Amino acid sequence: MEEKAKAVRPAHYTQVPEPDYSRNAINHKTDTLVYAMGGLGEVGKNMYCFEHDDEIIIVDCGVLFPEDELLGIDYVIPDFSYLQKNASKIKALIITHGHEDHIGGIPFFLRSIHLKQIYAPRFAKALIEKKLEEHHLTRACKVIEINGDSRVRTKYFNVGFFNTVHSIPDSLGVLINTPNGRIVETGDFKFDLTPIGVQSDYQKMAYIGQVGVTLLMSDSTNSGVPGFSISEKKVAMAIMEQIRKTPGRLLVSTFASNVNRLNQILQAAVACNRKVAVFGRSMENVLEIGRKIGFIKISDENFITGNDLNTLPANRICIVCTGSQGEPMAALSRIANGTHKYIHIIPGDTVLFSSNPIPGNGVSVSGVIDQLTRVGANVVVNSPLTSFHTTGHAPQEEQKLMLNLIKPKYFMPVHGEYKMLVQHSATAQETGVPDDHCFICSNGDIVVLRNEEAFIANERIQTDAIYVDGNDASGLSTSVIKDRQILASSGLVAVIVTIDSRYNKILCRPSIVSRGFVYIKDNQTLLKEAELVVYDALKQKMQQRTTFGELKNCIRSSLEPWLFQRTNRNPIVIPVILNQKAAIAEIQAKAAKPHTRTASHSAKSKEKEKAE
Secondary structure, eight states: OHHHHHHHSOTTOOOOOOOOOOTTOOOTTTOEEEEEEESBSBSSOOEEEEEETTEEEEEOOOOBOOOTTSTTOOEEEEOOHHHHHTGGGEEEEEOSOOOHHHHTTHHHHHHHSOOSEEEEEHHHHHHHHHHHHHTTOTTTOEEEEEOTTOEEEOSSOEEEEEEEBOSSSSEEEEEEEETTEEEEEOOSOBOOSSOSSOOOOHHHHHHHHHHOEEEEEEEOTTTTSOSOOOOHHHHHHHHHHHHHHOOSOEEEEOOTTOHHHHHHHHHHHHHTTOEEEEESHHHHHHHHHHHHHTSOOOOGGGBOOGGGGGGSOGGGEEEEESOTTOOTTSHHHHHHHTOOSSOOOOTTOEEEEOSOOOTTOHHHHHHHHHHHHHTTOEEEOOOTTTOOOOOSSOOHHHHHHHHHHHOEEEEEEESBOHHHHHHHHHHHHHTTOOGGGBOOOOTTEEEEEETTEEEEEEEEOOOOEEEEBTTBOSSTHHHHHHHHHHHHHHOEEEEEEEEETTTTEEOSOOEEEEESSSOGGGGHHHHHHHHHHHHHHHHHHTTSOOOHHHHHHHHHHHHHHHHHHHHSOOOEEEEEEEEOHHHHHHHHHHHHHHHHHHHHHHHHHHHHHHHO
């Protein structure tokens, strides 16, 4: 029968391939897809997407603050290309809390993708609206307030929320009901039995776990830290004690976004009969929003300005400022360097760091502490003995508590560097999640949910990091970064060549100017030889007619390998070609002749029209 069937097929017949029903292939109509545009293999840039058929739900849209080697870059944001192609599918952007690594990318997202509304808890909503106002995007999108009892419903998704504790008010975890199972995304969280503010929704989390969760996506930032974190109440007591026993002026530096900590410092200062001055733009913004919403209830009479600092005794002053991470332009760094407009360290001042250095900032923080000590300040930092700071992220035992409350079938650690994800996966296995049910993914990997089962697909989504220089989120800054890195490591070489384009002739030997490449006085011979290399290459090139572009390419192609061979460095080579004045005048005259004929012809036409 098969042979007979083949015989009657038309000559143009092509075999239609069988659908791929293998386990790792995606059925885009019926499967639910989970993938990260940022937040995996890094601490920051959080953006998690949930897709089913023609709908996409996005949770968070953050930035990553650049490392020192990203010269001149302000932010790193996710690549929105895939979401731009599928913009019609996006039904909701949901924000878990108001930290920059979860909301900082929103202005750039809204410039590339039209969105009707963003769902955010109260404090995050206020921060987002302030951010949109600064970027002149107030009318671009409506921000809708949500809380632990809110619901967001679309055709395929039913999204609920539960309260968590973090280092910023109004932090939410997210429950996403999909056609293929239930997903919990914890957001950033910790468990604090005596928190400042709202308590975690333990009962709701336990109920969600009892009903059944297919996939848990959980914060991994502190997965390498054993034990439990200390309570904010203990931090409040330690700060109060330090302010009470400080004899002179007190400066306190902490994270600007930690509103509860800021409120504790302000309350302790007022209780100790001190007036408060707040410095740092981000700190001032958070203070304004905190007071407007009602988180901070300190009256105006307890605040002073920079001009009032010299009118009060030292023991009546408390200064709260940014710069706890050693940022060069933050208030505390400028105070330490003596460049602040209002504050100069007086011997006997006490500086309290109510923070821990973020990994990578240790050197910067140590530098600021050293400089403050040099100018006479008494610097007090957090330690296990002082308890001036507590983390906002769950250590291992709190991560285990979340895993035991949610009881997921599958586990995907998020929000962390690769090592953190691996450690969190090991913690999940300790609580009973099978090894093959833990997914350690990279940005762009797709976890597929199908009939309450999950697996990693054999497809990926393109998710490059986009470097933002100023407000440019086009990605063009990526190539600029490469040039800056070359300039930093190898410098530049400018080659100045004078020619006469009329006769296709070099008028004199090229001149080479170097910056950041070699020390000119000690390398005159090298530069003279380089000039001869370029001169010989150009003479050979200009034996036939050529263009300015070809001459520049000739300079680069001859000089770059020669310099690398002699110095083992690859500077940026910038060709500068100067044409003789008479040749330029001749070119301009030739260019003007057609224009003159056209103008004359136009005048004659007008005279003819008038005559007619």
